[in-house]
Amino acid sequence: MGLSKLNSLYREVILDHADHPRHKHDLENSTNMITLKNPTCGDVINLSIAMDDQDKIADIGFSGDGCTISQSSASMMTDAVMGKDKETALRMAKTFSDMVMGTEHPQADLDELGDAAILSSIMSFPARIKCATLAWWALQRALLEEDAPTDEEEA
Amino acid sequence: MAAKNLDLRQDFPILNQKVNDEQLVYLDNAATAQRPTAVTDSLVHFYQTDNANVHRGVHTLAERATEDYENARRKVQRFINAAEPEEVIFTKGTTDGLNLVASTYGEANIQAGDEIVISIMEHHSNLIPWQQLAIKKHATLKYIGLTADGELDMADAAEKITDKTKIVAIAHASNVMGVINPLAELAKLAHQHGAIIVGDGAQAVPHLAVDVQALDVDFYAFSGHKMMGPTGIGALYGKRALLEAMPPYQFGGEMIDFVHEQDSTWAQLPYKFEAGTQNIAGAVGLGTAVDYLTNVGMANVEAHEQAIVDYLLPKLVADPDLEVYGPHDPAKHTGVIAFNVKGIHPHDIATALDMEGVAVRAGHHCAQPLMTYLGLVATARASFYLYNTQQDADRLLVALAETKEFFNHGAVKA
Ligand SMILES: Cc1ncc(COP(=O)(O)O)c(C=O)c1O
Numbered sequence: 001m002g003l004s005k006l007n008s009l010y011r012e013v014i015l016d017h018a019d020h021p022r023h024k025h026d027l028e029n030s031t032n033m034i035t036l037k038n039p040t041c042g043d044v045i046n047l048s049i050a051m052d053d054q055d056k057i058a059d060i061g062f063s064g065d066g067c068t069i070s071q072s073s074a075s076m077m078t079d080a081v082m083g084k085d086k087e088t089a090l091r092m093a094k095t096f097s098d099m100v101m102g103t104e105h106p107q108a109d110l111d112e113l114g115d116a117a118i119l120s121s122i123m124s125f126p127a128r129i130k131c132a133t134l135a136w137w138a139l140q141r142a143l144l145e146e147d148a149p150t151d152e153e154e155a
Numbered sequence: 156m157a158a159k160n161l162d163l164r165q166d167f168p169i170l171n172q173k174v175n176d177e178q179l180v181y182l183d184n185a186a187t188a189q190r191p192t193a194v195t196d197s198l199v200h201f202y203q204t205d206n207a208n209v210h211r212g213v214h215t216l217a218e219r220a221t222e223d224y225e226n227a228r229r230k231v232q233r234f235i236n237a238a239e240p241e242e243v244i245f246t247k248g249t250t251d252g253l254n255l256v257a258s259t260y261g262e263a264n265i266q267a268g269d270e271i272v273i274s275i276m277e278h279h280s281n282l283i284p285w286q287q288l289a290i291k292k293h294a295t296l297k298y299i300g301l302t303a304d305g306e307l308d309m310a311d312a313a314e315k316i317t318d319k320t321k322i323v324a325i326a327h328a329s330n331v332m333g334v335i336n337p338l339a340e341l342a343k344l345a346h347q348h349g350a351i352i353v354g355d356g357a358q359a360v361p362h363l364a365v366d367v368q369a370l371d372v373d374f375y376a377f378s379g380h381k382m383m384g385p386t387g388i389g390a391l392y393g394k395r396a397l398l399e400a401m402p403p404y405q406f407g408g409e410m411i412d413f414v415h416e417q418d419s420t421w422a423q424l425p426y427k428f429e430a431g432t433q434n435i436a437g438a439v440g441l442g443t444a445v446d447y448l449t450n451v452g453m454a455n456v457e458a459h460e461q462a463i464v465d466y467l468l469p470k471l472v473a474d475p476d477l478e479v480y481g482p483h484d485p486a487k488h489t490g491v492i493a494f495n496v497k498g499i500h501p502h503d504i505a506t507a508l509d510m511e512g513v514a515v516r517a518g519h520h521c522a523q524p525l526m527t528y529l530g531l532v533a534t535a536r537a538s539f540y541l542y543n544t545q546q547d548a549d550r551l552l553v554a555l556a557e558t559k560e561f562f563n564h565g566a567v568k569a
Contacts, residue, residue: 002176002511003507006506009506010562042518042519042533043532043533065532066502067502069502069503125506127506131502
């Protein structure tokens, strides 16, 4: 088979997000923050979110270290949820984790994910699913734990 | 080095398969080795002909099972040259053995203000038991650092080990840096200061001839599964006098002499440390793995792996896109080779190599303090064993070249 199968995992969009990550910086005025680790590989994501008074994501940024998949997933996630309200963002996180686990979702839900929907290809690389979900998991945790812990948590 | 070309692959049916449509090249031996048919056959044979609980029955099967189990202990004893079989305690593996020492010897002998000395290259299983013991006892945990070359810094060891040191615990061979540590020298140093020394033999026993008496270690732990034995079995060597003086690890059946309502006395060695029904079949399988290694000859195993390293390491080191950890001199490097490819995360490397049929590990290798010390998050790691060949090394090189091509020029054309 060789590397041709990799094309499905490392699509141009994914590589582009990994090489030129969007929103890769920590926010100074964040309202919600979390640091998550993938304990199996040591990848780390620091996610900071600034919610406005309408409970919308006014700004979002991330920092940390990780592989192509985790970095591009974080980049795509921040792109996708920017400006969304909390409820929508949480629904998207759920759609994403369902999608990579192979659960069917209406096309409209997938469209909402934007570029991130392309990561459904991760399904055929089970060892890498965690890499893709780390950022979305962090989003969920940061939004649900209002006074989010700043200490390290393991994903 | 003239290596006898070991031709053992027919003994390992698992190697004869394709993954992702490519012939499998298994280079994750530091995580776990594969088992020869002899070992899996011995498990089947035990269960189909001799199975019974040991030391518990007067019937024939119980006798046979007991004999199999104790034979396995004697095989392990001879393999590591322990003075007597009672000094070999069966455990679940290295982690279990090291925890046993920390929570019995350590618990009984470490006091506030004492020092425990380990190295920065330790696997978590030879680190956390000491770290937690130090926290509990208000003792100090000190780390021996590395030289620029990635070897254990013996000058630092001489400074860190002092008269306050009670326990020194060091990996005999590293699962990341690819070095063999001078355990005998460290033992001498520890003993000069009145400390005991614990060797983590997880990466040593499978690959080189180990003589616990020549090393003069006080305890030495290793795992069956990294030396082609079953999972869930390992052994802990301990000097008799120390084992005799230690409190038991766990309480229950098998480990008692006499039980009264309000107190109990303990069984003789080694049973004092083997509470409950043990992994009998596992021990039998480990004994068979020891036979297998003895038949091949540990000198041949070493020479074979060294020949692969002599061939491969210089090629990896010469590649400007690669960073290879540990000594770059093949004579100082074992078959455990950790590396990174510039600009490509080790996870992406491992996935790409897997698509080429080459199984390597990527991650922190259960050595997070080492990763932090080296300023790394993770590395890729290829690790070789007696059934690997120079062709396997070539397959790795080709797969690495293609991986670099893929990530440097975007997706390959399908
Ligand atoms: C150096 C070293 N020590 C300890 C261990 C732990 O061995 P086990 O998981 O078999 O207990 C390993 C295995 O990963 C190792 O490489």
